[in-house]
Amino acid sequence: MYVFMKAVCRFASCFSAAALTRFADGLAFFLFDILHLRRKVIMKNLDIAFGETKSREEKLAIGRSSVRSFILTILEMLSAQRHPLTGHFQVQGEQNLLDALALKKGVYILCFHMSNFEAMAAKITQTYAPSCAVMKRVGSKGMTRFIEEYRRGYGLHWIKREKKGDGFRAIREALDRNYIYGFIFDQSRPGEPKLPFFSKPAKTNTSLAAIWRRTESPVVPAYSYRVGFGQHVLVLKPALALQATDDPARDIIEQSTLFNQVVEECVREKPDQYFWLHDRWK
Numbered sequence: 001m002y003v004f005m006k007a008v009c010r011f012a013s014c015f016s017a018a019a020l021t022r023f024a025d026g027l028a029f030f031l032f033d034i035l036h037l038r039r040k041v042i043m044k045n046l047d048i049a050f051g052e053t054k055s056r057e058e059k060l061a062i063g064r065s066s067v068r069s070f071i072l073t074i075l076e077m078l079s080a081q082r083h084p085l086t087g088h089f090q091v092q093g094e095q096n097l098l099d100a101l102a103l104k105k106g107v108y109i110l111c112f113h114m115s116n117f118e119a120m121a122a123k124i125t126q127t128y129a130p131s132c133a134v135m136k137r138v139g140s141k142g143m144t145r146f147i148e149e150y151r152r153g154y155g156l157h158w159i160k161r162e163k164k165g166d167g168f169r170a171i172r173e174a175l176d177r178n179y180i181y182g183f184i185f186d187q188s189r190p191g192e193p194k195l196p197f198f199s200k201p202a203k204t205n206t207s208l209a210a211i212w213r214r215t216e217s218p219v220v221p222a223y224s225y226r227v228g229f230g231q232h233v234l235v236l237k238p239a240l241a242l243q244a245t246d247d248p249a250r251d252i253i254e255q256s257t258l259f260n261q262v263v264e265e266c267v268r269e270k271p272d273q274y275f276w277l278h279d280r281w282k
Contacts, residue, residue, distance in 0.1 A: 001142030012078035017229040020075045028068035042066065042276045049198040049271075065272035069226065073116040076230055077150070083230045085119040085154060086126055090227075093236035097128055100218035100239045106175025108208065110221040110240075112186035112263050113275035119232055120224040121182060122154035131180040132157035134167055168211060175217050183208045185259055186275075188282060193253065197260045202281050209255035213244055221262045225270040235269075237262070 012020070031037040046059040054062075076083065100107045109124065109131070111117060125131035135158040138147045148158060157179070159170040171181050188203035195204040212219065221237040240258065245251055267274045 001140045002146050003142075005143065005146040009078050009081060012075060013081035013083075015079065015082075017083060020079060021072070021229045024068055024071040024075055027071050028064055031071075032064045032067045038067075038277045039063065041279050045276045045278075045280060048200050048281055049267075062272045063276060066274060066276045069115055069273040070275060070277060072226065072229060073118065076116055077118055085116070085122040085230075088228075088231040089119075089123050089224075090233045091123075091127075091236065092233060093238070096236045096238045097124075097220055097222075100220050101129055101178060101180075103218060104178050105217040106178050106215075107180045107239075108175075108212065108217055108219045109180055109182045110208070110219055110259055110262060111182055111184055111223060112266070113184065113278065114223040114266065114270065115226045115273040116224060116232060117184070118151070119230075120222065120234055121151070121156055123224070123232075123234055124180060124182075124222070125155040125157075129178060129180050130155070130157055130174075131182055132159050132170070132174045133182045133184075134158075134171075135160045168214070171211060172215050175215055181217075186263055186280065187278065188280065193256075195253070195257045195260055197280065198264055200281055202260075204256050204260055206252050206256045208259065209252040212242065212255065213248055213251060216242075216244065219259075221266065223266050223270075225273050235266070237266075 015023075032039055042063040043059060046054070046062060050059065076085065097107065107129070111120065121131060121133070133156060135148065138144050152158065157174070159167055159174070161167040174181055185205060185208060187205065189205045189207075192203045192205055194201035196202075197204070208219075218239040219242060220239050222235065224232045224234045226232055240262065242255055
């Protein structure tokens with residue numbers, strides 16, 4: 001699989017941005033409108049998120065655009081030899097991240113699956129401070145090697161968990177060096193509580209709130225959106241105002257609920273580029 005993916009990258013890099021965009025347009029239509037791949041899940045998610053505030057036609061357009069955005073993200077990654085991930089970025093709210101880094105306590109980036117989150121990670125780590133994330137296996141051993149090598153190539157530091165406590169120790173060490181720790185927040189995890197997301201309870205990963213209680217560094221929400229193939233806008237929000245009380249359990253629930261609200265607000269700004277293919281409300 002590793003050798004195959006490297007060959008695919010070389011092949012994809014033979015094409016222009018315009019050609020890859022046309023391919024994404026056609027493939028999105030084929031998958032969403034003809035094969036109806038994940039369409040039921042996408043439309044269910046959009047019905048939950050927007051209810052009667054958007055028509056079925058509007059939801060179909062958002063769903064199709066979401067599939068297109070995901071395909072473009074893959075193509076941008078695969079063709080990075082010709083079209084660098086960080087080649088064309090505008091930044092909004094840059095001072096928010098600079099102010100957080102100026103505290104010399106490291107920064108948590110609250111992020112989620114919007115547009116090309118790989119390009120966003122590359123931009124942040126190459127421009128502002130070394131960034132890290134927890135390493136998870138991605139499919140086969142060969143695919144995991146490919147993804148790990150790919151991300152290491154643009155500067156992302158991987159945190160591997162081989163035994164209990166490894167992850168937190170590595171995160172704390174990274175923050176002590178004033179690094180950035182990226183936490184992808186919008187996926188459920190078994191055994192976690194159901195907290196409101198678009199007004200409906202969804203299993204919510206409370207790990208970030210639990211980690212923050214032990215290492216109180218600024219939490220800066222961030223996302224990017226695409227304005228063209230390989231052209232993105234990075235949005236950096238103000239650091240969240242978090243406080244620790246003498247009730248850790250309540251704090252973790254309240255802060256995780258706040259994180260859900262922040263993600264929801266960001267998704268509402270660019271719903272057509274969010275990853276609606278994931279069954280968020282299982």
